[in-house]
Amino acid sequence: MITGLNHITLAVSDLERSLHFYTQVLGLKGYVKWESGAYLSAGDLWLCLSCDEPCPKNDYTHFAFDIAASDFDACCMRLIDAGVPQWKVNKSEGRSVYILDPDGHKLEIHVGGLESRLEALKSKPYSGLVWL
Template sequence: MLRGLNHITIAVSDLERSLAFYTEVASMKAHVRWDNGAYLSLGDVWFCLSCDKVVPSQDYSHIALDVSEEDFAPFTEKLRNAGVTEWKQNSSEGHSVYFLDPDGNKLEAHSGNLQSRLVSLKSKPYAGLVWL
């Protein structure tokens, strides 16, 4: 039986550029790199950069990364100072900044969790919301 998330792999076109972005801007820890990829981590999440032809999603699919309330503003300022592109404005519970990596992969930094989102839905339910 499945028991959780194992790792996230994203395609990148330029390993050096992406490694710099994910370690310097996104503050991930680099562990190893090789000709066509690298392994990093963020907290307990294993993150893999894999050189490939990049075809960023045109829909809402994205990877959301956790940021504390107190670190949200400094992190957002860091992104903006680095010239990182924002792709969406937040309209839901918690603070979020939606941004693109150097290849256009969609990311989000969010302060909140599933429990805080569910609590917010009690007072502001989505259209057609059904509790399961």
């Protein structure tokens, strides 16, 4: 039985550029790097950067990182100051900023979690919503 998310591996075209983005701009913790990759973490999430040719995606697939409400505004200012592009404007529950990494991977930085999202759905359900 699946018990959780183990890790996420992202294809990156320039390891040093991506390391800088994820550790210096987003603040993830770096552990090791080698010729074709690196291991980082965001809380309990293990992130692997792997040198490859990233494929552009045009769908809604993205990865969301947690952030404390008290850190959200400072994070957004840091992203603006670093010139990080946004790919979407938040229209859902909770505070979020939707950004692109240097290879165009879609990321979200979100205040809240599954419980707050489910609670919001009680008063404003999605079209066709069915509770399981």
